[in-house]
Amino acid sequence: MQVNLPVLAHYSYILVSGKEALIVDPDRDVRFYLDYASRNGLAIKGVYLTHSHADFVAGHLEIAKAAECPIYQSASSGAAYKINPMKEGSSFKIGTALVRVLETPGHTPDGTCGLVFGGEADKAGKVLFTGDTLFVGSVGRPDLLEGRMTAATLASMGFDTWTKKLSKLDDSILVLPAHGAGSLCGANLSDSPKSTIGAERTSNPYFTMKGRSEFIAAVLRDLPEAPQYFKHNAAMNRQGPPLFDWAASLPPEANAEQGLMDTSRFYIVDIRDAPVYAAEHIPASVNIGVRGRFETWVGSMVPWAAQESGRLVLLGGKAELQEALRRLHRIGYAAGVLTLDAWKRSGLPTKKVEFIKPADLYAQMKAGTGPIIVDVRLPNEWMGLRIGDVVNLPLTHLSQLSAKLDPTQPVVAVCNSAYRSSMAIGILEAKGFQKATSLDGGSEAWIGAGLPVYGAEATKAAAVPEPARREIRLADRMSVDELRRTAKDLPGTFELVDIRPAEQFNDYHIPGSRNVDIAEVLNNAAFLAGAGPLILVDRDGSLAMQVAGIISQKTKRTIKALHGGLDAYWKDGGWSETETWKSIPAPMAPARTVPPKAEPPKSPKKKSAGC
Incomplete structure (x- = not known):
């Protein structure tokens, strides 16, 4: 059984043989595994860790304690707790199934895969638990050891792992990885939850490389920035995470x-919503809304030392705080809690920020009285479409890069939907900026108001004092409900293209979509043809509407943009469990519920993962 924790794009597994079970790469919330075993009369006979995980805190110690079972892990893992050390060829039994361990360094030096044999008559093996060694359409990133071993050295090991070991396995063996699309443990992961050795042999782009050097270069390209908490989670897992009371x-x-x-x-x-934060907040507090990608942003923005020393405090309502604390424990963060009412009762100061309306900001820009505008999105997003003459200071580096600005001058932060720009307010306030605010509604509201934008093809030249601005006609919008109905009633009749930067697409995306660069969509005539509609998707619908508008002027093909983008998709809950997309995988949405969801692997439509 595959257990999917979508918020971390993490797959764990329950291997059942007879009345015995093995838990593979469990996350920290172990209640599901224990409850499942209890409901089905299973005895948990072991926990198998494929490697020392970095992107989440594992639940191996909690399961081992509750089930009184051993932990199977690489002998080279450096684990500070008791394990049954595994080496090349080591094996153990679960019921009648035999698990044989293969040493597969590449992502980490202690990486292993578990090859499962169905019984004595099975000579080739049936299933391979690949951990972070091999993903569907990708491989594990080799750059997380920070000086202990170079990324190129590990990538070279990964080349040997495939060419000398995994590629020798039978094509029919089922590949079950520890992560899917949305994980930052690799680049360009597929949203398919499973594959086979044969399929990876022919479709995984990394295995088409002709030699070692080409493979290493490909693996080191296009890696998303790893959140700073990764190294701490890896150390925590090696040391043995403390047991946590989820109740x-x-x-x-x-x-x-x-x-x-x-x-x-x-x-x-x-952790409250941006408008509530703007109305009244503690000065210099950072708004990371719990209804966004909360874990990722906290792990990226909040120094590990702050939570380690008890200096991280969450502010919100009690229900929000309960949810936030539980979610943060999955990445090893602990925090104190506080309500705004308690703060105000103590007579302490609060701050109010007035978000600036798009029309007001545009009027100031035209009059030459506008503030400094800081686009806090990624450089690729900024180059793709922006609201004017703005400076790009990505949010994850804003605290340092804000030194380029004058804190006495007014600053307006901009992103697509105001989620990240609201976060920027607190970061700037902490750096002494007294007049920091956010564009109300982000660039989506700006475009919705019919205001001019720059595109990648109209990048400002330094010698031109006033670049030409142009209006872009908006295309038709498609609602999430309409997309759901179309997918249900007319599956396979439309093309779904995600135009966000690759690192964001890798983070999470709608299943069945493919990632295409904006310039490619605009300039490749292939997108002008096609019998079915072309539906464009971005984070909040803003860029997608503009690109769709441009394309719609060149073709009679139906071009639409998903209204509200990925934000609307997740707010609407994605697709319910009772709905199925024919030939399209189940969604990997950021989960809001605490327990992970178990689901059997589906057989989604194969797509080229690319590199």
Whole structure:
């Protein structure tokens, strides 16, 4: 059984043979595995860790304690807890099934795969648990060891792992990886939950490389920036994460005192929605809304030392705080809690920010009285479409890069939907900016108001004082409900293209979509042909509408943009469990519920993962 934890794009497994079970690469919330075994009368006979995970805290110790079972792990893992050490050829039995361990370095030096044999008569093997060694359409990134071993050295090991070991296995063997699309443990992961050795042999782009050097170069290209918490989770997993009480209630509120505003000592994360934060918040608190990709942003933005020393405080309503704490424990973060009411009762200051309306900002820009506009998106997003003469300071580096700006001057932060730009307000406030705000509704609202934009083809030249701006006609919009109905009633009759940067597509995307660069969509005549509609998707619908508008002027083909983009898709809950897309995989949406969802592997439509 494959257990999918979508918020971390993590697959774990329950291998059942007879009345015995093996848990493979479990996440920290172990209740599901224990409850499943109890409901089905299974005895958990072991936990198998394919390697030392970096992107989440594993639940191996908790399962081992609850089930009184051994932990099977590489002898070279450096584990500080008791394990049954595995080497090349080591094996153990679960019921009548035999698990034989293969040493497969590449992602990490201690990487292993578990080849499962159905019984004594099975000579080739049936299933391969590949961990982060081999993904569907990709391989594990080799750059997470930070000086202990070079990325090129590990990538070279990965080349040997495939050419000398995994490629020798039977084509029919089922490949079950530890991650799918949405994971930052590799690049260009497919959203298919399973594959076979034969399929990877022919379709995995990394295995088409002619030699070692070409393979190494390909593996090192296009890797998304790894959140800073990865190295700490890896160390935590090797040491043995402390046991956690998932049934615990909220801790007592932190003392509301002036010292919490000292950003050199404390980090306050306001988990409420952006408009609520803007109306009133603690000065210099950073707004990371719990309804966004909360874990990823906290793990990227909040220094590990802040939570480690008890200096991370979450502010929100009690229900929001309960959810946020549970979700953060999956990446090893702990935090204190505080409500705004308690803060105000102590007579401490709050701050209000007025988001600026698109029309007002545009009027100021035309009059020459506009503020400094900081686009906090990734460079690829900024180059793709922007609202004017703006400076690009990506959010993950804004704290350092803000030194380029004058904190006495007004600053407006911009992103697609105001989620990231709202986060930027607190970061700038912590750096002494007193007049920092956000564009209300982001660039989507700007475009919706009919205001001019720059595209990649109209990048400002330094010698031109006032580049020409042009209006782009908006194409038809398709709602999430309409897309759902079309997928259900007319599967396979439309083309779904995601135009976000590759690193964002890798983070998460709608199943069945493919990632194409904006320039490719605009300039490749192939997109002008086709009998069915072309549906474009981006984060919030803004870029997609503009690109769709341009294309629609060149073709009679039906061109649409998903209204609200991925934001609307996830807010609408994705597709319900009772709905099935023919030939399209199940969604890998960021989950809002605490327990992971178990689902049997489906057989989705094969797509080229690319590199």
